[in-house]
Each structure stands twice: as structure tokens, then as C-alpha cells.
Amino acid sequence: xxxxxxxxxxxxxxxxxxxxxxxxxxxxxxxxxxxxxxxxxxxxxxxxxxxxxxxxxxxxxxxxxxxxxxxxxxxxxxxxxxxxxxxxxxxxxxxxxxxxxxxxxxxxxxxxx
Amino acid sequence: xxxxxxxxxxxxxxxxxxxxxxxxxxxxxxxxxxxxxxxxxxxxxxxxxxxxxxxxxxxxxxxxxxxxxxxxxxxxxxxxxxxxxxxxxxxxxxxxxxxxxxxxxxxxxxxx
Numbered sequence: 001x002x003x004x005x006x007x008x009x010x011x012x013x014x015x016x017x018x019x020x021x022x023x024x025x026x027x028x029x030x031x032x033x034x035x036x037x038x039x040x041x042x043x044x045x046x047x048x049x050x051x052x053x054x055x056x057x058x059x060x061x062x063x064x065x066x067x068x069x070x071x072x073x074x075x076x077x078x079x080x081x082x083x084x085x086x087x088x089x090x091x092x093x094x095x096x097x098x099x100x101x102x103x104x105x106x107x108x109x110x111x112x113x
Numbered sequence: 114x115x116x117x118x119x120x121x122x123x124x125x126x127x128x129x130x131x132x133x134x135x136x137x138x139x140x141x142x143x144x145x146x147x148x149x150x151x152x153x154x155x156x157x158x159x160x161x162x163x164x165x166x167x168x169x170x171x172x173x174x175x176x177x178x179x180x181x182x183x184x185x186x187x188x189x190x191x192x193x194x195x196x197x198x199x200x201x202x203x204x205x206x207x208x209x210x211x212x213x214x215x216x217x218x219x220x221x222x223x224x225x
Contacts, residue, residue, distance in 0.1 A: 001172075006155075034213065043117075043203055043216035044156065089155050098210035100146060100169045103155030 002027040004092050006104025013080050014112050021107045023090035024072040030092040032099065033066060033073050038087045038106075047088075048075070080111045117206050117217035125223045126194050134189045134220045136204030144168070144210050145187040147179060150201040150219070162187055163210050191222075199224045 003026040013019050025033075031052035036044035050057045050064045050073065057064050061080075066073040073092075077084055087108050091101040118137045126132050138145050144163045148156035158171035162181035176192040185206070191198055201221050205214035 004155075032211075036216070041218075043218045046213060046215065049213060091155075097169065098161075099144075099207055099212060099214050100158050100161050100171070100210075101148075101156075101214070102158065103148075105155050106153075 002030060002092055002094060002097075002102040004090060004102050004104040006090050006107055008107060009105065010108045010110070012110045012112065015080060015082060017080055019075075019077045019080050019084070019109055019111075021075045021088055021090070021109070022072060023074070023092075023104050024070075025092040025102075026071070027092070027094050028068075028071065029094035029096065030071075031095050032093045033064070034091050034101070035062075035064060035075050036089045036091065038089065040086075044089060077109075080109075082111050082113050085109055085111045117204060117215055119202075119204050119217040119220050121220060122218070123221045123223075125225065127225050128194055128196060130194050130224075131190065131192045132194060132222060134191075134202050134204075134222070136187045136189070136206075136217060138185045138187065138204075138206035139215055142206035142208050142215075143185050144207045144212075145181055145185065146205045146207070146214060147187070147189045148203040148205065149173075149198075150203055152200070156203055159189070161210070168210055194224045196224050198222060 034049035146161040147159040160170040
């Protein structure tokens with residue numbers, strides 16, 4: 001089955017700096033890659049997702065890039081703010097699995113004011 | 114439009130007991146997926162229900178079972194609870210089996 005590795009496990013940045021989180025996946029058939037943000041005591045909240053027919057997607061300060069050849073995808077957050085502090089999860093699923101997701105282990109992002 | 118809701122929010126059980134967790138899907142969503150999230154880890158897929166039928170299952174034993182009702186709400190049942198079942202149980206709904214999922218706040222289960 002699919003296996004998703006996520007790095008780093010913790011990331012500390014200064015407010016206003018950029019943050020990058022990287023994920024690799026094992027199943028070359030994977031074609032759906034969402035990113036979720038989870039705040040303490042809450043369920044994961046979708047922040048952006050990408051499908052394999054595009055290489056990059058952007059939504060304001062957040063962007064995701066996908067390299068299908070290398071089987072990795074990344075989340076980029078620019079101009080970080082203290083409210084961006086949370087745990088971020090990447091996930092992947094192959095076409096045959098629809099939206100039954102395999103998640104990475106998570107990255108705890110801390111934005112220092 | 115209401116989001117995904119789950120009940121109860123917290124639950125304490127003892128080893129060997131049985132538990133039922135409930136999920137109400139977002140309006141218009143016919144697909145519900147359940148995930149187990151151990152402390153400090155990413156969610157792990159348990160199973161998915163689509164229009165009242167199990168559509169897929171992760172690597173969980175048969176003592177984890179589920180149900181989806183005609184209104185698309187869902188239940189997760191766990192029999193013979195073990196200490197390792199202590200986790201946050203997340204429900205996610207979507208308007209189909211390939212569309213974006215939206216998660217509820219979860220039920221935190223503690224098995225003593």
C-alpha cells in the first residue's frame with residue numbers, strides 16, 4: 001500500500017519568514033495530495049490540495065508543488081504569521097483508493113512573533 | 114450548512130468493553146470515512162462508507178466495525194477494547210468517494 005513520509009517533524013520560523021514542508025510517497029499511482037492543518041483539540045482542516053494533472057497550485061500565502069517523477073510534494077507558506085502555528089499533515093491517495101487517504105506523520109510549525 | 118459533527122467529544126472505557134462513536138456528515142455528503150489518530154501521529158484510515166455500503170477498509174482488525182444510515186450519518190463500533198485503542202477518532206465526510214473530505218472535531222477515547 002501507500003506510504004507517506006513527512007519532513008521535518010518540527011519547524012520553527014520567525015514571523016514573516018517562509019516555511020517549507022516536504023513529503024514523499026511510495027505509490028506511483030497516487031494522484032491526489034491534500035494538506036491539512038490541525039490546531040490543538042480540533043480536527044484536521046483542509047488548507048489546499050492538488051491533483052496529479054498539475055504541478056503547482058497557489059492560494060494566497062499557501063502553495064503546493066508536486067514532482068511526480070521524484071514522487072514528492074511540498075507545502076510552502078510565505079509571510080508566516082503566529083496563527084499559522086499548528087500541526088500540518090500531508091496525505092496521498094491513488095486513483096483506485098479515491099479519497100481514502102494515507103497521511104504523513106505531521107510537522108509541528110511554530111511561528112515566533 | 115452545518116459541518117461534520119461527532120459525539121461524544123470524550124469517552125473513557127476499560128479494557129474489554131465495547132464503544133460506539135457517532136458522526137453526522139455535512140449536508141449533501143454521501144460518503145463517510147473514519148480515521149484513528151494516536152497521540153503525536155498522523156491519522157490512519159480505518160474504513161469508508163458510501164451510500165450505506167463499506168467502500169474500503171484499512172489495516173484494522175474485524176473488531177472495528179461500522180454502519181452508515183440512510184441519512185448518511187455513521188457509527189464506528191469497537192469491540193473488546195485494548196489499551197492501544199486509546200486515540201482520537203476522526204470522521205470525515207465528502208460528496209463522493211473521490212472528492213475533498215472535511216473532518217469533524219473527533220472523539221477522544223481513553224481505554225484504561
